[in-house]
Amino acid sequence: MNDWNESDAFEAAVPLSRQAMGARATPYMEGLNPAQRTAVETLDGPVLMLAGAGTGKTKALTTRIAHLLMTGRAQPNEILAVTFTNKAAREMKNRVGSLLGEMVEGMPWLGTFHSLCVKILRHHAELVGLKSNFTILDTDDQIRLLKQLVRADHIDEKRWPPRLLAGLIDGWKNRALTPENVPAADASAFNHKGTDLYEAYQMRLRALNACDFGDLLLHVVVIFQKYPEVLQKYQRWFRYILVDEYQDTNVAQYLWLRLLAADHKNICCVGDDDQSIYGWRGAEVGNILRFEQDFPGATVVKLEQNYRSTPHILAAASGVINGNENRLGKTLWTDRTEGEKVRLIGHWDGEEEARSIGEEIDNLQRGTRGLDKISPESMAILVRASHQMRAFEDRFLTIGLPYRVIGGPRFYERMEIRDAMAYFRVAVSNDDGLAFERIVNTPKRGIGDKAQQTINLKAREHGVSMLEGARILVSEGGLPKRALGTLKTLLDGFDRWSTLIRDDKINHVEIAQQILEESGYTDHWRTDKTPEGPGRLENLKELVKALEPFENLQGFLEHISLIMENEQEDQTEKVSIMTLHAAKGLEFPVVFLPGWEDGLFPSQRSMDETGLKGVEEERRLAYVGITRAEAHCTISFAANRLIFGQWQSSLPSRFIDELPSEHVEVLTPPGLYGGGYGAAAPSGESEMDSRVARADAYNSPGWKRMQARSARRGVGKPTEVKNIVIDAQAVSSFGLGDRVFHQKFGYGAVIGIEGDKLEIAFEKAGTKKVIASFVSGASEIPF
DNA sequence: TCATCGCACATTTTT
DNA sequence: TGTGCGATGA
Numbered sequence: 001m002n003d004w005n006e007s008d009a010f011e012a013a014v015p016l017s018r019q020a021m022g023a024r025a026t027p028y029m030e031g032l033n034p035a036q037r038t039a040v041e042t043l044d045g046p047v048l049m050l051a052g053a054g055t056g057k058t059k060a061l062t063t064r065i066a067h068l069l070m071t072g073r074a075q076p077n078e079i080l081a082v083t084f085t086n087k088a089a090r091e092m093k094n095r096v097g098s099l100l101g102e103m104v105e106g107m108p109w110l111g112t113f114h115s116l117c118v119k120i121l122r123h124h125a126e127l128v129g130l131k132s133n134f135t136i137l138d139t140d141d142q143i144r145l146l147k148q149l150v151r152a153d154h155i156d157e158k159r160w161p162p163r164l165l166a167g168l169i170d171g172w173k174n175r176a177l178t179p180e181n182v183p184a185a186d187a188s189a190f191n192h193k194g195t196d197l198y199e200a201y202q203m204r205l206r207a208l209n210a211c212d213f214g215d216l217l218l219h220v221v222v223i224f225q226k227y228p229e230v231l232q233k234y235q236r237w238f239r240y241i242l243v244d245e246y247q248d249t250n251v252a253q254y255l256w257l258r259l260l261a262a263d264h265k266n267i268c269c270v271g272d273d274d275q276s277i278y279g280w281r282g283a284e285v286g287n288i289l290r291f292e293q294d295f296p297g298a299t300v301v302k303l304e305q306n307y308r309s310t311p312h313i314l315a316a317a318s319g320v321i322n323g324n325e326n327r328l329g330k331t332l333w334t335d336r337t338e339g340e341k342v343r344l345i346g347h348w349d350g351e352e353e354a355r356s357i358g359e360e361i362d363n364l365q366r367g368t369r370g371l372d373k374i375s376p377e378s379m380a381i382l383v384r385a386s387h388q389m390r391a392f393e394d395r396f397l398t399i400g401l402p403y404r405v406i407g408g409p410r411f412y413e414r415m416e417i418r419d420a421m422a423y424f425r426v427a428v429s430n431d432d433g434l435a436f437e438r439i440v441n442t443p444k445r446g447i448g449d450k451a452q453q454t455i456n457l458k459a460r461e462h463g464v465s466m467l468e469g470a471r472i473l474v475s476e477g478g479l480p481k482r483a484l485g486t487l488k489t490l491l492d493g494f495d496r497w498s499t500l501i502r503d504d505k506i507n508h509v510e511i512a513q514q515i516l517e518e519s520g521y522t523d524h525w526r527t528d529k530t531p532e533g534p535g536r537l538e539n540l541k542e543l544v545k546a547l548e549p550f551e552n553l554q555g556f557l558e559h560i561s562l563i564m565e566n567e568q569e570d571q572t573e574k575v576s577i578m579t580l581h582a583a584k585g586l587e588f589p590v591v592f593l594p595g596w597e598d599g600l601f602p603s604q605r606s607m608d609e610t611g612l613k614g615v616e617e618e619r620r621l622a623y624v625g626i627t628r629a630e631a632h633c634t635i636s637f638a639a640n641r642l643i644f645g646q647w648q649s650s651l652p653s654r655f656i657d658e659l660p661s662e663h664v665e666v667l668t669p670p671g672l673y674g675g676g677y678g679a680a681a682p683s684g685e686s687e688m689d690s691r692v693a694r695a696d697a698y699n700s701p702g703w704k705r706m707q708a709r710s711a712r713r714g715v716g717k718p719t720e721v722k723n724i725v726i727d728a729q730a731v732s733s734f735g736l737g738d739r740v741f742h743q744k745f746g747y748g749a750v751i752g753i754e755g756d757k758l759e760i761a762f763e764k765a766g767t768k769k770v771i772a773s774f775v776s777g778a779s780e781i782p783f
Numbered sequence: 784t785c786a787t788c789g790c791a792c793a794t795t796t797t798t
Numbered sequence: 799t800g801t802g803c804g805a806t807g808a
Contacts, residue, residue: 085797114798138798158791158804213798248797281796385794405794443786446786482784562798581795605796621795643791645799 007450018766027254028066036060039268039301040067043240045259047268048109048288048296052332053275053317053627054587057479060268061242062095065107068240069100080238080260084245086563089115090255091243109238112255115562121223124230125196126217128206135210135425136561140418141434142166142212149200153193165190173214174282176221176252178202208433217252246291248269250282251535258294267295273328276319277581277621279613280606289328294441306332308587310339312663319628319660324616332627340572341665342633349640350388354395357381359590360634361401362577364590374401377591380576382583382625384601388594388644389577398577406578412560416525416536417543423558424516427497431465440470443524451479467494493518501553508552512544512717545752577713581626591629596637596653597621606720622655635659734758 032040039060051057065081068074083089083669086470089111097108101284109116118136125132137145146162146169168189172182177197187195211219241261243249246269246550249257261267269291276285292298306314314332321327341579347353381392389405394401411417419442425435440455441447441679447455458478459469465736474488481515493515500511516522525536550556576588595601603686610617637652734740740760 112798136798216798247787277795278797280794379803387793410797444785446784450784480784605794617795718798 021740023468026067026070027756028063032056032060032063033305034740035301035303035305036063038299039303040064041069043068043073043266044298044557045265046291046296046298048246048291048295048300049268049270049303050300050328050330050331051272051303052269052304052306053272053624054187055303055332056305056307057270057272057303058091058095058244060093060303061244061268062099064268065092065242066099074239076107077109078106078237078239079107079109079242080116080240081107082116082244082257083110083112084248086112086115088112093116096297112562113256114213114216117220117256118562120220120234121211121216124223124227124696127223127227127230130211130219131209133209133429135208135429136216137205137212137241137434138212138413139166140413140559141210143433145204145208146197146201149197149204153197155191157480160191165197166195168194169182169201170214171220171282172198173212173283174250176255178222190559206696212253212432216447217256220256221252221259224256231259232263234260239264239266242270243267244271247273247276247285247288248278248283249287250284251287254284254287261295264752265295267302273326274324274620275332275624276583277584277617277624279610279617285326298757304328304330304332306334308630309627309633310335310336310631312339312341312460313626313629314572314633315663316633316659317623319459320655321623322621322657323655324619326616337628340632341663342635342659343667344659345634345636345663345667346652347636347638349643350391350638351395353636353638354391357392357594357634357636358395358401359400361590362399364632373549374590375573376575377573378588379592379630380578380583380586380588381592381626382580382628384595384603384621386579388600392594394578402572402574404574406412406576407582411539411542412563414536414539419521420512420516420540420543422552423519423521424512424557426467427494427501427511427515428557430433430467430494430498433459433466435468436470439488439521440466443520444478445490446482447487447742451487454479467491478709490519504552505696507627508550508556509544509547510653511736512547512553516540520663556755584624585630587628588634589629589630591625593622593633593635594637596656597633597641597650598653599648599650600641601653602655619655619658622653647748 004036027036029040033056036056036059039047040063043064049057049060051060058504065079067081069076081089081092083092092342093107093110096110121128121130121134122132125134143162145168146165147157150157150160150162150165168186172179172186177183179195179202182195182198189195190197197365200485205215212240224234238260240262241257243257248271257267258267269288271288273285273288275282276288279285287294292300309317311334314334318331343355345353347356361376362377364371364374364379367377383392386408393405395401422435422438425432426439437452440452455466455470455473456475457469459466462469462472464472470487471491474491479482496518497511500506500514501508519683522540525533525540528536530699536722543707547553547556550559598604601622606614606618608614626635635656637656638650640647640649642648734750734753736753737752739748740748740758748760750758751761
């Protein structure tokens with residue numbers, strides 16, 4: 001599958017008939033708005049397509065490809081089209097295909113950065129000291145390798161965890177830095193040994209004939225920079241370059257693109273600076289902000305007409321994103337006029353929030369809100385951090401609401417899958433040491449650390465692979481008897497399986513089954529008594545099924561190293577729960593955005609680590625979240641949350657203050673503060689509208705009064721709530737030193753006042769900041 | 784070599 | 799609260 005096939009990639013494909021197109025109009029261009037049309041038709045020179053959320057970016061991009069082909073500007077194999085994910089690549093392929101019917105043979109150079117790099121690198125591997133059949137390590141292998149190196153250097157793994165080193169190295173690779181280029185400023189990294197270990201790691205990889213993900217790009221960039229004649233060949237070949245999600249590119253990817261575009265200069269980058277949310281893994285918003293300087297004479301096209309959301313939703317999103325300084329500046333608009341305001345709800349705690357959202361979803365799917373029934377599939381809950389999902393899962397399980405969690409550990413990352421693949425890897429190529437290490441003692445064969453070290457030693461001493469080393473040891477008898485026997489069995493197994501693979505007489509699916517069976521791996525899970533056992537067996541079956549479409553095991557392994565996704569769409573209608581990151585690019589009629597509390601969202605860590613830059617990225621995340629919604633968007637926050645078994649109280653997110661109040665409907669949670677604010681107290685809203693439509697409307701006295709008022713009116717939940725919120729006088733009447741009571745934290749003394757927020761030293765729970773309305777004077781508690 | 788205990792720790796994730 | 803890792807003992 002990944003075989004680099006010259007004829008595929010470079011030989012002229014069947015030319016498209018120019019007459020055939022000339023005769024007809026351009027039906028594939030129908031339905032484009034003027035901006036999209038410009039983006040499609042501006043073929044010469046650099047183009048930056050700034051495409052806001054829901055503005056038909058993929059449509060413009062795919063139509064542009066169709067246009068290039070139909071006008072005869074380029075053959076399918078002369079277009080380089082790059083995406084980040086396999087999913088995006090697949091979608092693009094399909095959409096180009098359907099635009100043009102069956103007229104175009106596949107585009108060999110449409111793919112992810114990584115898959116395209118593999119293709120190039122296999123062809124020039126020797127230039128960076130690799131063989132063209134190099135293997136690709138995933139993060140797991142990478143960490144294990146680094147661990148070995150860290151240990152070999154006698155570094156305290158507690159203080160200097162290998163993962164940290166992995167992060168550093170990834171960071172360097174993202175910035176296209178080889179060990180010799182690591183800036184002096186980074187010299188102190190990892191106990192002053194970072195650079196050396198990086199170098200050692202690269203040497204080790206070369207010895208293993210392996211690459212990590214970062215290397216795929218780095219090596220190609222290095223080759224391009226060092227061997228102009230190689231670069232030139234590609235530069236000349238790719239007449240047109242298209243890049244999706246340009247705001248997510250890192251330095252290495254940027255360099256890669258610049259080098260390739262330097263000849264024809266026909267590069268079209270599509271992206272949205274406001275949706276750059278991957279800075280933490282090396283993405284440089286700067287790339288898109290700098291585009292016009294980097295590519296002089298660039299045409300910039302802004303796609304601003306939004307086809308997804310209602311005006312209120314767009315306005316709310318704009319209000320939030322306007323808080324960012326560094327933007328190219330777009331304003332989404334729509335010609336729609338109808339629609340609900342964004343709804344804002346505060347809750348007492350996370351559980352309450354989950355309950356409320358569960359109820360709301362239930363109402364929506366039954367059509368109780370006087371609206372049409374909405375299928376659960378059309379609804380999504382988008383959270384900042386995955387631990388927030390639990391509350392919803394728990395709740396939905398109890399009320400029997402079908403849900404699906406998107407993201408989480410992917411299929412090919414699961415332990416049993418990786419183990420099974422390690423078996424395949426060793427069977428296919430006996431010298432895959434990392435894979436051998438992984439499974440030599442799985443299932444348990446009495447070959448522990450000690451024995452593995454001996455094997456390793458023996459292998460190095462003879463300059464052979466681990467498997468060969470093990471073979472020598474077995475023949476010499478250099479291991480405990482028990483280990484010797486099991487190891488021999490395993491080695492015989494690999495002999496047998498490798499022969500089967502080489503002979504190619506039996507179907508590879510059968511071979512795979514045989515390997516898993518004879519190695520004892522399937523039995524290992526069959527006899528496993530943990531609750532996961534059956535599921536893992538199930539996954540193994542899935543894995544074997546996934547082998548079917550491939551020619552052989554080898555083809556499967558090559559392909560799979562770059563595809564770590566889980567494609568099992570079950571068609572039952574379910575509510576989706578996912579992180580905001582995972583939601584990028586998706587859309588739902590109904591979106592819930594829970595957990596908008598300072599510290600959770602924006603995340604404390606992000607703010608601590610990168611300061612203002614971090615807040616801005618979090619703000620973009622908020623923008624991404626809101627713009628996922630087509631018709632209904634509900635933002636909520638909880639005053640208290642159980643985090644790591646500890647109650648923490650928090651303040652509503654600063655992003656809530658940034659929502660323009662005229663596009664927000666403030667609701668009180670049913671049951672908590674009494675409910676029905678919107679129905680019974682229209683005054684609150686007009687009050688807020690008359691206020692300067694600015695950020696702190698929610699901190700304003702009006703907001704507080706409103707909260708207090710609805711609280712007083714409330715019936716409340718019998719136990720929890722009645723005495724939490726007290727009236728407006730109390731809100732403003734606390735003074736330093738006052739003794740107060742808080743429902744979850746108990747008694748405490750006010751030690752600081754900051755607007756409507758109090759800093760309170762609780763007797764049991766420590767010092768916390770709380771909204772004044774959530775505490776009451778200690779004497780007022782109506783028990 | 785393997786099982787158990789105790790401790791530190793705790794975003795976001797694609798390839 | 800819970801997990802995952804490393805140190806500890808059988």
